[in-house]
Amino acid sequence: EAQVTQNPRYLITVTGKKLTVTCSQNMNHEYMSWYRQDPGLGLRQIYYSMNVEVTDKGDVPEGYKVSRKEKRNFPLILESPSPNQTSLYFCASGRTGYGTEAFFGQGTRLTVV
Amino acid sequence: SQQGEEDPQALSIQEGENATMNCSYKTSINNLQWYRQNSGRGLVHLILIRSNEREKHSGRLRVTLDTSKKSSSLLITASRAADTASYFCATATNNAGNMLTFGGGTRLMVKP
Numbered sequence: 001e002a003q004v005t006q007n008p009r010y011l012i013t014v015t016g017k018k019l020t021v022t023c024s025q026n027m028n029h030e031y032m033s034w035y036r037q038d039p040g041l042g043l044r045q046i047y048y049s050m051n052v053e054v055t056d057k058g059d060v061p062e063g064y065k066v067s068r069k070e071k072r073n074f075p076l077i078l079e080s081p082s083p084n085q086t087s088l089y090f091c092a093s094g095r096t097g098y099g100t101e102a103f104f105g106q107g108t109r110l111t112v113v
Numbered sequence: 114s115q116q117g118e119e120d121p122q123a124l125s126i127q128e129g130e131n132a133t134m135n136c137s138y139k140t141s142i143n144n145l146q147w148y149r150q151n152s153g154r155g156l157v158h159l160i161l162i163r164s165n166e167r168e169k170h171s172g173r174l175r176v177t178l179d180t181s182k183k184s185s186s187l188l189i190t191a192s193r194a195a196d197t198a199s200y201f202c203a204t205a206t207n208n209a210g211n212m213l214t215f216g217g218g219t220r221l222m223v224k225p
Contacts, residue, residue: 004155033212033213035215040217041217042201042215042216042217042218043156043201043215044215045212045213045214048212058212059214088153090155090156092156101146101158101161102146102148102156102158102203102213103158104148104155104156104157105155106154106155107153107154107155109153
């Protein structure tokens with residue numbers, strides 16, 4: 001089954017403790033992206049990657065890191081999480097080129113206390 | 114930055130009625146897409162309309178695009194309780210490849 005898989009689905013952590021949210025897709029998509037969703041703000045893009053070893057900042061990259069060592073994986077790293085990073089995070093993938101739909105993971109609800 | 118802005122923010126209708134949601138955007142686009150999100154779940158792609166298209170249909174969905182007004186509308190006909198969800202428009206601009214910019218969404222509630 002074609003899917004984007006995120007782990008974990010839920011995470012509660014403390015301020016400053018490094019964490020990684022994994023994202024994997026099995027559709028051989030070149031493009032992958034991370035979004036955060038907050039009430040009243042819709043979805044905002046954090047980072048995206050057009051292919052292996054190619055990453056770029058989205059609208060809200062501060063406090064986040066990503067890597068794209070393999071085509072299928074695009075982990076999101078929070079080196080020193082803060083409470084304002086409490087949010088619902090989504091990973092998405094798609095084929096490159098304009099006019100292609102994005103496939104979303106089920107989301108990771110992160111709480112930083 | 115939010116490229117798309119949906120209107121209304123929330124909509125409540127009875128089963129069988131039609132639901133219309135609008136989206137406005139600010140810059141030139143390559144295409145506009147509509148997504149659906151069930152509460153707290155991932156977004157699911159519904160339909161894509163290109164900048165040179167004016168109307169598109171998919172089942173009970175009808176999407177229109179007016180590039181002169183920088184706006185789009187999503188019409189769901191004969192709504193069902195299962196259509197209850199949030200609906201988002203997303204724009205793809207010519208300078209950003211796959212990058213999609215989402216609006217704040219419309220929360221639709223369909224009462225049985």
